[in-house]
Amino acid sequence: MKNSLRNQLQGGVLLCFLLISATSTGMWLPRESHIPWQQCRDASQEVLKQLWKLNIKKPEVPHTTISFPQRIECKDRCDPDSLGKVPDSLCLTKIREGLHHYHKLLTRFSNSGLTAELQDALNSLLQLLLIEDGGSQKETNSPAILDNVQEWEKTPLQNFTLWRLQSFAVVVARVLSHCASLSEASMI
Structure with a gap:
């Protein structure tokens, strides 16, 4: 009885190993495969480099409510396995919308000492990801909330925005x- 159970377990482990190795070879890119992925990778690393230069510390949550893009969640299928197996653009849509929203927010903070390099890097990445749309982006929730923010609230909001952008990036x-x-x- 013990030997048959052991043989079944070993057979099951072998079957799982074969299934995993067979499915791992069937990886493909999301439908937007005409996007220049290497350039996008480099641009995203440049955004991170510029954010790290700012030495962002975790700020206190500002008292003013501001609309931030939704966070990327497991159901968005941004994990490597899902990106490789399910050619779905939900993940990339959320990334595009988030980058567009952060870009608009940072534009509002442009007079407060943000580096032009960060804004340029973010803009470059956004443009690379929007190639499929011809560079257009549908309007998302506008960060008009900054119009009603007092001057003394802008610095904490900027720090919080940069901190959120850093984790998103x-x-x-x-x-x-x-x-x-x-x-x-x-390509190989």
């Missing part, structure tokens, strides 16, 4: 690096 860089590696592998 890390996820974006990981996703785009994976897409770039899939693209490079398909």
